[in-house]
Amino acid sequence: MPFLTPAAAAKNHYDVVIVGSGAGGGQSAYTLSMEGARVLLLEAGRRYIPETETPMFQTPEQAPLLGASTPVKPFGFHDATVDGGWQVPGEPYVQGSTEPAERFDWWRARMLGGRTNHWGRISLRNGPYDFKPFSRDGLGFDWPIGYEDVAPYYDRVERLIGVFGGDDDLENTPRSPPGCLLPPPRPLVSDLLIGQRARRLGVPVIPCHKAVLTQALDHRRVPPLLHPQNPAAQQLLADEMQRRAPCLWATPCGRGCSVRANYQSTTVHLPPALATGRLDVVTDAMVYAVDLAPDGRARGVSFVDRLSGAHRSVNGRAVILAASACETVRILLNSKSARFPHGLANSSGRVGRYLMDTVGTTVVGQIPLLENLPPHNEDGAGGNHAYAPWWLYREQRAGKLGFARGYHIEVGGGRHMPGLDTVSGLEWLTGGSYGASFRADARRYYGSFVGFDGRGEMIPNDDCWCEIDPSVKDRFGIPVLRFHWKWSLHETRQAAHMQQTFAAIIEAMGGRVSGPQPIDGARAIAPGGSIIHEVGGAMMGSDPARSVTNAWGQTWDVSNLFIGDGAVFASNADKNPTLTIMALAWRMSDHLLGRMQRREL
Amino acid sequence: MIDRRTTLQWMLAVSASLPLARPAAAPLTPGPAVAGTGYGSDPDLTHIYRPGEVWPLTLTPAQRRTAATLCDLILPAAGSTPSATAAGVVDFLDEWLSAPYPRQRTDRDVIIAGLAWMDAEAGRRFGRDFAGLEGAEQRAICDDICYLPRARPELAEPARFFARYRDLTAGAYYSTAAGRQDLGYVGNVPLPRFEGPPHDLLARLGLPDEL
Numbered sequence: 001m002p003f004l005t006p007a008a009a010a011k012n013h014y015d016v017v018i019v020g021s022g023a024g025g026g027q028s029a030y031t032l033s034m035e036g037a038r039v040l041l042l043e044a045g046r047r048y049i050p051e052t053e054t055p056m057f058q059t060p061e062q063a064p065l066l067g068a069s070t071p072v073k074p075f076g077f078h079d080a081t082v083d084g085g086w087q088v089p090g091e092p093y094v095q096g097s098t099e100p101a102e103r104f105d106w107w108r109a110r111m112l113g114g115r116t117n118h119w120g121r122i123s124l125r126n127g128p129y130d131f132k133p134f135s136r137d138g139l140g141f142d143w144p145i146g147y148e149d150v151a152p153y154y155d156r157v158e159r160l161i162g163v164f165g166g167d168d169d170l171e172n173t174p175r176s177p178p179g180c181l182l183p184p185p186r187p188l189v190s191d192l193l194i195g196q197r198a199r200r201l202g203v204p205v206i207p208c209h210k211a212v213l214t215q216a217l218d219h220r221r222v223p224p225l226l227h228p229q230n231p232a233a234q235q236l237l238a239d240e241m242q243r244r245a246p247c248l249w250a251t252p253c254g255r256g257c258s259v260r261a262n263y264q265s266t267t268v269h270l271p272p273a274l275a276t277g278r279l280d281v282v283t284d285a286m287v288y289a290v291d292l293a294p295d296g297r298a299r300g301v302s303f304v305d306r307l308s309g310a311h312r313s314v315n316g317r318a319v320i321l322a323a324s325a326c327e328t329v330r331i332l333l334n335s336k337s338a339r340f341p342h343g344l345a346n347s348s349g350r351v352g353r354y355l356m357d358t359v360g361t362t363v364v365g366q367i368p369l370l371e372n373l374p375p376h377n378e379d380g381a382g383g384n385h386a387y388a389p390w391w392l393y394r395e396q397r398a399g400k401l402g403f404a405r406g407y408h409i410e411v412g413g414g415r416h417m418p419g420l421d422t423v424s425g426l427e428w429l430t431g432g433s434y435g436a437s438f439r440a441d442a443r444r445y446y447g448s449f450v451g452f453d454g455r456g457e458m459i460p461n462d463d464c465w466c467e468i469d470p471s472v473k474d475r476f477g478i479p480v481l482r483f484h485w486k487w488s489l490h491e492t493r494q495a496a497h498m499q500q501t502f503a504a505i506i507e508a509m510g511g512r513v514s515g516p517q518p519i520d521g522a523r524a525i526a527p528g529g530s531i532i533h534e535v536g537g538a539m540m541g542s543d544p545a546r547s548v549t550n551a552w553g554q555t556w557d558v559s560n561l562f563i564g565d566g567a568v569f570a571s572n573a574d575k576n577p578t579l580t581i582m583a584l585a586w587r588m589s590d591h592l593l594g595r596m597q598r599r600e601l
Numbered sequence: 602m603i604d605r606r607t608t609l610q611w612m613l614a615v616s617a618s619l620p621l622a623r624p625a626a627a628p629l630t631p632g633p634a635v636a637g638t639g640y641g642s643d644p645d646l647t648h649i650y651r652p653g654e655v656w657p658l659t660l661t662p663a664q665r666r667t668a669a670t671l672c673d674l675i676l677p678a679a680g681s682t683p684s685a686t687a688a689g690v691v692d693f694l695d696e697w698l699s700a701p702y703p704r705q706r707t708d709r710d711v712i713i714a715g716l717a718w719m720d721a722e723a724g725r726r727f728g729r730d731f732a733g734l735e736g737a738e739q740r741a742i743c744d745d746i747c748y749l750p751r752a753r754p755e756l757a758e759p760a761r762f763f764a765r766y767r768d769l770t771a772g773a774y775y776s777t778a779a780g781r782q783d784l785g786y787v788g789n790v791p792l793p794r795f796e797g798p799p800h801d802l803l804a805r806l807g808l809p810d811e812l
Contacts, residue, residue, distance in 0.1 A: 057789055064640055066773060070700075177688040187812050189798045269792070305652065376798060377796070415786060418780060423771045435676075435677060438675060
């Protein structure tokens, strides 16, 4: 029985104890258990079963409030998130400042698979520049690794989870080797119109990369590539790949997927790992500390059983923290001892430092060319099929832009499932119609809107960090985080540039921007944390005095303690972080296996 | 119920309106208060919910009558396509306005005051409540408040109410099967392949088939 009670797990001794079951924890559990390690995976939330819990095909009127967002379901009723959001009842966090511009909003999910259940599935590789940003412009930090170190793991992750994408090969936007990606889906009308008009402005629009199966995975070809020399693992993976159906081109991916057509840790990483018989899982296990042995090595972790309130400790030869960047930081800082009075693995003082999110801002436009289109199915693969990678590297190098790093554009449009807001706020187009003319207006304007979401690189800075609040504790008695946040001009100017660019594209499409447009980047930029790309806080580096882990995610101070989530990021490229989190977790797990085989751990 | 600031804004709107033909017969008796704590942070997502199932509905019969009349002015039946009330919009509005969440509580203040204003205005101009008016009389009131930029300054609050009410009505209507069909939404069905846009549409728009 791989799902254990806390008491049962406490009796065992594991090779590796992993905290967190999302992208990093899921990938680590997969790699380690498939390659022979005995693994315990601890998840703070409840067990979650996408096959039976996902609301596939439910329509808005079948949900309370037409599925509108509420404080307990911020992305709407049918969103996959369980017990999560910007606030988790009984689990507060603290803002270090009352200034609205200095707030950090922290998204958490308390469920098996964590945030991978609801995420956007956009799976972009970092490029060569993204690992060496300091060397390029003197800002932020270089990673101790380069693209060539991570590329083989991007290949593996793409093959394992299934990512669609094109074969474009643009500056700092790497092309995947042949055989890694699935074919991209057809673009929507709006994608094609955006592509045509944006290109006139020099903006390239290409197929997006997303973790959705546009066709079945090749269960014969892929498993031997991922697990050479390991026929048992190949067989388990082949079996599970055949249990995943390709996309059925309906119902939003953010609800999760009962047929396992997109990547969720719960449908992709954990099933084969559990099938090895070497993975045990304890859910509702709220980890608060890494326990140390007398020799200063990690012995295991301690947690509160959320159901009973009991405290438990579990043991392993190595510990991986993959609880999400900030929760991992929280565990480290709460793991104080005589040897580590400022928190574990914090001899550099850099635990909690250099938190990053993504720069985000949005512009919506109304496009007359897209009015009154003939009905056709545009559900597609759960959202955007196209995006624009950053294209102004040369101008940036020449210092023409006033901000140092790039952004990509996620484009949206189409005749998607109507809901509460589909025809709201149309007065500026209709002059306030009601009755039969309003019905005609609704048909006319439905599907005529396009949206542009900018996703830009934030440069780590001294003002974005978190620490343990001296007084506030959560309902388990665990001290909570206090956040500090300040955008620099690099981010706010970038947000202003996004606004100008998106308005220009809308104009080039013959459309108009919907609603008032913030000119000031400081007003346009989404609050810290709100893009939910939280990374950093336990940065990897090559100097133990200036970083928390080495190039493998192994903490400098505790040799058998590893960081397996986004906390190790030394920069936060515009590329969405999830694919990189998985690639790094696989790389770290390979390294850990090697050290265990060499009996170094 | 309605907070004090909202009440004051509405009193200004009422007093600045046309001279009173007779005292308003508006349904000012408050209905039941909003109750319940919502659906919690871990509801069953696959269950099919009905208005009133998770928290009690609270609109009075008089409020629902006014609400229904206004819904059907915004989205009347069209041939075989049902009206807003036939599509169940009033039940949805009642669910929305009875919900224990902040955004809905704000809407409750605006909408309940607005419905009362509609009846009061109907009484002032025509001596009956809104539902009892002829269609032309109803539209005469709606025409004054259907577009905020054109509304007289003293009718700004009722115009804001109308805009929100139209958005909620339309949101509910187009979330139903009838509304989806009326808009020409043809998705939410499993497909073996994603065909993308029809070629002749792309040709008409001068667009290539691929990015």
